[in-house]
Amino acid sequence: MSKEILEQLKTSLLELDMEATLKAANSAVKGEGTTTAQDAVNAVSDALQVVGKRFQTGEWFLSELVYAGEIATEVMKLLSPLMKADSSKSLGTVVVGTVAGDIHDLGKNIFINYARSAGFNVIDLGVDVPVPKFVNAVKEHKPLALGISCLLTSTDKEIGRVIEELKRQKIRGSVKVIIGGAALTEGFARSAGVDAFVPDAVTGTDIVRKWSASQ
């Protein structure tokens, strides 16, 4: 029974069937069979990894990536209250935000969905984040990575300002910086002195996972 529920959860999510996925998650919450909330979270995480791969190989498209993330978010609303905080299982902390002057959050939120499902503790600073807030969050949470999103060419200089301030406060070496967003390119990333530029949220999650593994 447990195995069936978890299989149903995963299959429904991969069929982008919100109703069936939530039904399976509810069965898990009720403890049908021997399923635990952690088992259900793991099934969601497995399913999202498949979604991510499908997106990266071009089999799936942005709308499917977004909707799978939305279904996962709804499922996690059911499961999260039942989970005990267990930081030992986290792959690490990632601080994420959109630069000052920019309030776009689509790419950032997709990344958060996927990174959380992959097992990261994600601190979401939101949008329009000033430089000091990024830097203070690095000091406070000592994250593995700092993710910065930027969609506007008028605000891409903010990334350089964050890097400069991290250097000035002598904490640049303590955190990897990853950036993504429509305004950015590989060339920009090189000139800004960040550790990685990613074209999409799934690749971003993969890179942070590699950084976590190599720690």
Next chain:
Amino acid sequence: MNFKERILTAMNHEEPDRVPVMGLIVDPATVNKTLNKKPTDLVGMIKKPWLAPLIARFMNTNRFWQSFYYSNTAGCLESALKLGFDANWTIYALMQLRKDTKSALGWAWHDAYGRVWDLDTDEDGNTAVNYSRALLETEEQWERWVEAKKPLFQTLTRNVEGFHKKLVKNYGDRILPIGYAAPGIFENSWQPMGFVNFTRFVYQKPDFVKKVISFHTDHYLKNLEAVMKSGVEVVLGGDDFGQKTGPMLRPELIEKLFGESYRRVTDLVHKQKKKYIHHSCGNIYQLLDRFVAWGFDGIITLEPTAGMDLGKVRQQVGHKLVLIGNMDVSYLLVRGSREEIEEAVKKALRDAARGGGYILSSSHSHPLVDPARLGWMVEAAHKYGKYPISL
């Protein structure tokens, strides 16, 4: 050949005297740099609490927007003329300056369709306007909005006609204005509700999505008709179907949702013996064959930073589409050397210009694009783009 013959010959996949050059200049930063004009500090004025409501009262009239967009686009065409372009596209919209607590400035432009556009200033003091979020997150909000804005949509269509007539009258003997109807049917459908909501509605409320698309298709067709009454020869629809790595929606879904709409668009344009160019950013290889089937005459941007390669595109579609753009705006036209620009132009000509059907252009408008480098691009086109191409 004059500018018009050059563009229209290339649009017919025949070889003109030399490869035509088209501008995508719509950015005030590029216009001001080209014409040596000082920017107007709109954001600085709005930041003054006592002044902002007065500006709003002044701006929120039809007369203001008619004059604002005409003078902006006239500036774009003046810049394009100064740089030696054969054509440039035009932009018309209808905004309202509204108090908006979610915007950093406390004020934002709300457009007729339900989008919020944030206002900011770039480092040179030019106003930067960017789509930031949606106003219509539920079906009920959308229904109420379109009902309430009916008179505004009618005004918009009337304005579009007058705007283009004036441009054609004042510039049509010197440069080809590429007419612009409105934001595209896909963008007008999803941006006012946000991409996440749109995606949810696609799966959960397909009839509502169909209704939204049908509404925007009808509105778009009315605007197109209005644009074509001005006498423009070529119209451009701006609708970004792509993102950096591929189409935003599954191509089959794009066909299902928007195929009929765009077939109606091209039918209307072709009945009037005009040409339809489609602007789509992003990686759109998987959509090119559909665009051909929908009847598009040309495709513009072919964004190199999203992996679009002119040679590959030409190989894929042959001469079924006129290809426009592909000159990089992330580095080449911002900081590239004269030699690098010359090489890029030569490569574009080799890849796409034989037999006509190619119009040289930047891949997008961009505030950092340097007019001097646009000038080098035009010089290279004149030097190497004479037909027959012998590169």
